[in-house]
Amino acid sequence: MLEKERKKRYGILMCGEDSEYLLKRHGGCYGFFTKMLAEEGETWELYKVVNGEFPQDDDVCLYDGFIITGSCHDAHANDPWILKLLTLIHTLNSFNKKILGICFGHQIIGRALGGKVVRSTAGWDIDVTTINLLQSSYSNKPLNLPSKLSLFQCHRDEVRDLPDEAQIIGWSEKTGIEIFRYGDNMLGIQGHPEFTIDILFHFIDRLTHRNLIQEAFALNAKVKAALRKPDSEAWKTLCLTFLKE
Numbered sequence: 001m002l003e004k005e006r007k008k009r010y011g012i013l014m015c016g017e018d019s020e021y022l023l024k025r026h027g028g029c030y031g032f033f034t035k036m037l038a039e040e041g042e043t044w045e046l047y048k049v050v051n052g053e054f055p056q057d058d059d060v061c062l063y064d065g066f067i068i069t070g071s072c073h074d075a076h077a078n079d080p081w082i083l084k085l086l087t088l089i090h091t092l093n094s095f096n097k098k099i100l101g102i103c104f105g106h107q108i109i110g111r112a113l114g115g116k117v118v119r120s121t122a123g124w125d126i127d128v129t130t131i132n133l134l135q136s137s138y139s140n141k142p143l144n145l146p147s148k149l150s151l152f153q154c155h156r157d158e159v160r161d162l163p164d165e166a167q168i169i170g171w172s173e174k175t176g177i178e179i180f181r182y183g184d185n186m187l188g189i190q191g192h193p194e195f196t197i198d199i200l201f202h203f204i205d206r207l208t209h210r211n212l213i214q215e216a217f218a219l220n221a222k223v224k225a226a227l228r229k230p231d232s233e234a235w236k237t238l239c240l241t242f243l244k245e
Contacts, residue, residue: 008064009043010243013085015050015071015104021202029069032194036236037067037243049085060091065098065243068105070192072206074157075107076117086112098243099186103155106180106188110159110166113182118160122174124213125153126204126221128228129191131178134169145169145238149231151178151191152200154207158190187242193235200225 018028026032030046038044047053050071055063068089073079089112092099101109107117129152133145159177162168170179170189178190192200201222208218 007041007043008244009045009062010037011055011063011066012044012046013054013066013068013088013105014046014048015069015073015085015108017050017072019202019206022199026196026199032199033067033069036194037239039244049081049088052081052084054084054088057091060088060097061095063097065100066092068099068101068108070103070105070154072210072212073104074117075104075111076157082108093185096183096185100239100243101186101188102194103190103192106190107157107159109182109186109188110162110177110180113163113166113186115162115166116160117157120156120158120175124156124217124221125172125174126200126207126213126218126225127153128225128230129153129172129174129178131170131172131191133179146234149234150228151189151193151230151235152195152197152225153191154195154200154203155190159188187239189235189239193230193232193239195230197225 012030012033014029016029022028034044047055050073085108089099089109099109111117128150131149131151133147133149135145158175162177162180166180166182168177168180172178175190180188204218204221207213208215
C-alpha cells in the first residue's frame with residue numbers, strides 16, 4: 001500500500017496587530033491569507049512574531065513555506081522581535097524554504113539579504129498602483145506575467161537596494177523595487193494582494209487615528225483607490241505559483 005501523501009504545511013508570520021473589526025469581518029490576518037491561498041488538505045498556522053511567537057527551530061524544516069505579513073512597524077528598526085525575524089529568515093533560507101514577503105515582509109526579506117530599507121522620498125503610497133512587470137520564472141517554469149498589473153498599496157518605506165543575486169521583477173512610478181525574487185525560494189511584494197477595498201479603508205482609518213496621515217490625505221486616498229480595481233486574481237495566481245509549484 002502506498003504511503004499516505006503528507007499534508008502540505010504553511011506558516012504565517014504575523015508582523016502587525018489585528019483590530020477587533022478585522023477579526024470579526026475578515027478573520028484577521030490569518031483570514032486574509034488563508035482565504036487567498038489555502039487549499040483543501042493543507043495545514044496553515046499563525047505565529048504572532050510581533051508578540052514574540054516564533055516557530056520552534058526544530059519545526060521549521062517541517063513546513064513547505066512561510067508568509068511574512070505587513071506591519072505598521074519599521075523593517076529598518078532593531079526591535080528584538082525584528083532582529084529575531086531576520087535570524088529566522090536566514091534559517092529558512094538555509095533550508096531552502098519558500099518565503100513570501102508582503103509589504104513589511106517584502107522589506108524585511110530585502111534587509112535580511114543585505115539590502116537597504118528606508119523611508120521613501122515620495123512619501124506615503126496609499127492607492128491602487130500600476131506595477132510594471134518583467135518576465136520571470138521559478139524552477140525554470142515561466143510565470144507568464146503581463147506587462148502591468150494593478151495592486152493595493154499602503155506603505156511609506158521601501159527597499160532601496162538589493163544584492164546583485166536578487167532579481168527585480170516589478171517597479172512603479174513611486175517605488176523602484178515593487179517585486180523581487182531571490183533564487184527560487186524568496187519572493188517579495190511591496191503591495192497587498194491579500195487586501196480588499198474594505199481592508200484598505202480600515203487601515204487608512206487606523207493610520208489617521210494614529211496621526212500618521214492627515215484626514216484630508218486619507219479622504220483623497222480613499223477616493224482615488226475606490227476608482228480603480230486591483231488585479232486580485234492575477235496576484236493570487238502569482239502567489240500560488242510561487243508557493244506551491
